[in-house]
Amino acid sequence: MTRTGAPRLPGALAALMVAGLCLGTLVPLLRGAGEGGFGAADWAALRFTLLQAALSALVSVALAVPVARALARRRFPGRGALVTLLGAPFLLPVIVAILGLLALFGRGGLVNDALALLGLPRLSIYGLHGVVLAHVFLNLPLATRLILQGWLDVPAERFRLAATLNAPVWAVIERPMLARIVPGALAAIFALCLTSFSVALILGGGPAATTLELAIYQAIRFEADVAGAAQLALLQYLLCGAAAGLALGLAPGAMGGAGLGRAVERWDAQGRAARTGDALAIGGAALFLLLPLALAALRGVGGLAELPPEVAGAAGRSLLVALGATALTLILALALAMRGGHLALVAGTLPLAASGLVLGTGLLHLLRPHVALATAALPVTALVDALVALPFALRALAPALAEIEARHGRLADSLGLTGLRRLRIVLLPLLRPALGFAGGLAAALSVGNLGAIALFAAEGQATLPLLMARLMGAYRMEAAAGVGLMILVLALGLFWAFDRGGRTRAAA
Amino acid sequence: MLRLEGLELAQGAFRLAADLSVPRGATVALLGPSGGGKSTLLAGIAGFLPPRAGRVLWDGRDLGPLPPGQRPASVLFQDNNLFPHLSAAQNVGLGLRPSLRLSSPERERVAAALARVGLQGLGDRRPAQLSGGQQARAALARVLVQERPLVLMDEPFGALGPALKAEMLALTSEVLRGRGATLLLVTHDPEDARALADLVVVVAEGRASPPAPTAAVLADPPPALRAYLGPPA
Numbered sequence: 001m002t003r004t005g006a007p008r009l010p011g012a013l014a015a016l017m018v019a020g021l022c023l024g025t026l027v028p029l030l031r032g033a034g035e036g037g038f039g040a041a042d043w044a045a046l047r048f049t050l051l052q053a054a055l056s057a058l059v060s061v062a063l064a065v066p067v068a069r070a071l072a073r074r075r076f077p078g079r080g081a082l083v084t085l086l087g088a089p090f091l092l093p094v095i096v097a098i099l100g101l102l103a104l105f106g107r108g109g110l111v112n113d114a115l116a117l118l119g120l121p122r123l124s125i126y127g128l129h130g131v132v133l134a135h136v137f138l139n140l141p142l143a144t145r146l147i148l149q150g151w152l153d154v155p156a157e158r159f160r161l162a163a164t165l166n167a168p169v170w171a172v173i174e175r176p177m178l179a180r181i182v183p184g185a186l187a188a189i190f191a192l193c194l195t196s197f198s199v200a201l202i203l204g205g206g207p208a209a210t211t212l213e214l215a216i217y218q219a220i221r222f223e224a225d226v227a228g229a230a231q232l233a234l235l236q237y238l239l240c241g242a243a244a245g246l247a248l249g250l251a252p253g254a255m256g257g258a259g260l261g262r263a264v265e266r267w268d269a270q271g272r273a274a275r276t277g278d279a280l281a282i283g284g285a286a287l288f289l290l291l292p293l294a295l296a297a298l299r300g301v302g303g304l305a306e307l308p309p310e311v312a313g314a315a316g317r318s319l320l321v322a323l324g325a326t327a328l329t330l331i332l333a334l335a336l337a338m339r340g341g342h343l344a345l346v347a348g349t350l351p352l353a354a355s356g357l358v359l360g361t362g363l364l365h366l367l368r369p370h371v372a373l374a375t376a377a378l379p380v381t382a383l384v385d386a387l388v389a390l391p392f393a394l395r396a397l398a399p400a401l402a403e404i405e406a407r408h409g410r411l412a413d414s415l416g417l418t419g420l421r422r423l424r425i426v427l428l429p430l431l432r433p434a435l436g437f438a439g440g441l442a443a444a445l446s447v448g449n450l451g452a453i454a455l456f457a458a459e460g461q462a463t464l465p466l467l468m469a470r471l472m473g474a475y476r477m478e479a480a481a482g483v484g485l486m487i488l489v490l491a492l493g494l495f496w497a498f499d500r501g502g503r504t505r506a507a508a
Numbered sequence: 509m510l511r512l513e514g515l516e517l518a519q520g521a522f523r524l525a526a527d528l529s530v531p532r533g534a535t536v537a538l539l540g541p542s543g544g545g546k547s548t549l550l551a552g553i554a555g556f557l558p559p560r561a562g563r564v565l566w567d568g569r570d571l572g573p574l575p576p577g578q579r580p581a582s583v584l585f586q587d588n589n590l591f592p593h594l595s596a597a598q599n600v601g602l603g604l605r606p607s608l609r610l611s612s613p614e615r616e617r618v619a620a621a622l623a624r625v626g627l628q629g630l631g632d633r634r635p636a637q638l639s640g641g642q643q644a645r646a647a648l649a650r651v652l653v654q655e656r657p658l659v660l661m662d663e664p665f666g667a668l669g670p671a672l673k674a675e676m677l678a679l680t681s682e683v684l685r686g687r688g689a690t691l692l693l694v695t696h697d698p699e700d701a702r703a704l705a706d707l708v709v710v711v712a713e714g715r716a717s718p719p720a721p722t723a724a725v726l727a728d729p730p731p732a733l734r735a736y737l738g739p740p741a
Contacts (some may be wrong), residue, residue, distance in 0.1 A: 125600040142573075407588050408591060414554060414576045414581075416576075416577025416578060417602070429593040430591075
């Protein structure tokens, strides 16, 4: 057969590029590993990493199900804003999120102050439950969005059919849908929680609560044990690769029997108990997510007066890097989504296995002999940020593209719409909402990401997160909170602009 | 002439064999039970399904190497015949120019085709702003401007009411016969065949029979079709 369907060659090139960058960074790790032993502390780090990730995933998804169901079946003012906001904590610079959680649950936080007023003992946010709390805060919104998508993808006709038949919606529609969506959501969050270095650094630590990444950092920072760090890094790489592969393997594909996209109407769950439960789920989730954000923002407002003069340049560089990373992410993700199959799956998984810092280190080694690092700083940061965002962008694009192909692919083939023409006339217009969402993800992740830039940037080349880190290092906490607020506004603003741009004028 | 030469199609465990010829200009109903392979046969002719064996020939030319878009065939599916993000006129225009860069005479042809199917003035509407019957008309208008000698229809009006369906079938027959197109229409309803088709191909039990005159087939159905139609009224 001659070619039909979406173009495939760009995907092969994209996969080649991604694989080259991700696997290239493995070489120095392989060279360094195998020289040190694997001690009890290393095993403890492995166990803790798995335990906290599993708990975080379970709690996030268990809480997300009632919230997603409530959002799926209720209409109320502010619902759209809330759904957009659900994208926020995932995009939130992790350090800013932790700042907010500390303001709420920390030693001098609101919750502990309230407990003290009631004469109750104070809670500590440090250790396993603190790490899980932070991970639930960061991932509950993602879990909710994933599961909400599952609900909204159920064709309206099915709910009508169930209503007509007086069939139990839970048994005939919702449970099968959840059985299909939940494993993928669990695996995705598990994988994400394996690599959140900042959470473990600030809320974990000690023999009982050290993750692999934290152990790597400590091995390099305090023991100068490069061989041990390489060994741990390799283990982390394999672990994340396996978890990410599982997550993408379980990704819910396009669903059969697509509806006509009417507003979801429901005839069940009109009772007072169901309404109250839904209100509690939505209200509770909103409070849990908004309060720390508001507290972080409040601290930031106070810090705005303390902002150093170099903040404007840093904001400009952050924006530039974010837009470059977004463009690259979207091109790579689109190429891979059109290619599909195992190649796209592997290429979309590899960046999850390598953290931004590992990627940056690899590139540093590669580039140092050839280029002045200061020259390479911003392009390399954009490149690394693009790779880090790629798995998420692909996850947003691939199912949307698969559904478009399932629904319109044969029509496009029969009309001779192949290659770039198919892209221009069919795929890009119909992918607009998914592209907007994916672009928003990439831009916000890049704005808040402190990774490669720290390895490369010269004086006067800082982006906002690096500036924030430097201010914190100099104990200028007020100013750091102010920069944190700027990062927050820029990240959310970019996500909103992209997501919004994709959804308005989108085809019915 | 459409010739299916020792054609064997496979979809999963399902197999379909066809060895038959359809004369140019004929209107043929592909009749048989659901799951009998009617849509599979159409997909094979349209080029969506590469054959396991045999060839599909049009006027003696092997269509095997041609992708669907380059075959001398227009296709109407059961649903999703229009792109939801394009206007009716753009959807029709795709039949003339897949690049959608239409010259002004081409735009006039599109407008004429829309008028021919009763959609004058509605070219700017998107499918969501059209009724089911109007959507079917827009899809038919695209078949018109494509001017391909072979038209393949897979129960394209199945979702419409009986009166609307009969009207659309009549319109289809009227606009296509005028230009000598060969029409292959998948249907599970013998009345469609009776109303429209000169010939019937019975597709059942993994085999597509050679075309036979509609009246004769329906008056004395072969056993496979008799089982599907039930006892004569």
